Amino acid sequence: NAGVTQTPKFQVLKTGQSMTLQCAQDMNHEYMSWYRQDPGMGLRLIHYSVGAGITDQGEVPNGYNVSRSTTEDFPLRLLSAAPSQTSVYFCASSARDRPNYGYTFGSGTRLTVV
Amino acid sequence: AQSVTQLGSHVSVSEGALVLLRCNYSSSVPPYLFWYVQYPNQGLQLLLKYTSAATLVKGINGFEAEFKKSETSFHLTKPSAHMSDAAEYFCAVKLVWYSGGGADGLTFGKGTHLIIQP
Numbered sequence: 470n471a472g473v474t475q476t477p478k479f480q481v482l483k484t485g486q487s488m489t490l491q492c493a494q495d496m497n498h499e500y501m502s503w504y505r506q507d508p509g510m511g512l513r514l515i516h517y518s519v520g521a522g523i524t525d526q527g528e529v530p531n532g533y534n535v536s537r538s539t540t541e542d543f544p545l546r547l548l549s550a551a552p553s554q555t556s557v558y559f560c561a562s563s564a565r566d567r568p569n570y571g572y573t574f575g576s577g578t579r580l581t582v583v
Numbered sequence: 584a585q586s587v588t589q590l591g592s593h594v595s596v597s598e599g600a601l602v603l604l605r606c607n608y609s610s611s612v613p614p615y616l617f618w619y620v621q622y623p624n625q626g627l628q629l630l631l632k633y634t635s636a637a638t639l640v641k642g643i644n645g646f647e648a649e650f651k652k653s654e655t656s657f658h659l660t661k662p663s664a665h666m667s668d669a670a671e672y673f674c675a676v677k678l679v680w681y682s683g684g685g686a687d688g689l690t691f692g693k694g695t696h697l698i699i700q701p
Binding site for chain 1: 592617619625626627628629632673675686687688689690691692693694
């Protein structure tokens with residue numbers, strides 16, 4: 470099993486550019502979520518989805534959009550990148566009927582906005 | 584709303600000494616609790632989880648944690664530190680999933696960087 474796959478691993482953007490961070494999982498997990506990790510801040514929830522067609526905001530949603538058209542994929546879109554969005558982004562998934570099993574995380578995307 | 588506090592952004596111990604990483608949580612409903620480890624430039628790996636089955640939870644790499652409801656704590660311990668334990672450790676809480684729609688996501692502490700002195 471590949472688990473949770475994130476692409477790209479590294480990305481440099483100019484301020485104002487747009488891009489999509491990809492996240493795919495092959496475990497048939499209903500729940501998927503996006504986090505950003507900043508030094509001294511831990512990981513903070515950006516958006517989450519409890520199933521195809523259902524998304525909601527987390528703690529820090531501003532500047533990010535998501536959609537969930539399939540169970541497998543949960544892309545994160547930056548419409549107009551800002552330097553404050555420089556961060557490491559992690560995607561995670563978990564099974565709805567096993568909420569106590571924890572989450573499987575991807576290996577992350579390191580994004581720099583200049 | 585839930586929150587997690589990890590006491591100490593950096594903890595330094597000697598190789599072979601006891602490791603104690605502190606985590607306190609705040610939650611209005613019974614939580615699920617997790618400890619994750621992150622090695623440099625890598626993703627997060629689950630160390631252990633509390634699921635209400637037992638208050639003392641054993642995880643991978645010799646780590647364990649004890650859930651104390653009265654103290655709202657879930658501290659992580661290891662009897663004897665090894666150089667390979669040097670990493671960032673995160674405590675996280677998730678509200679117990681409820682029917683009728685549900686929400687998702689983990690709330691993380693800010694992390695504790697564990698340093699192992701030779």
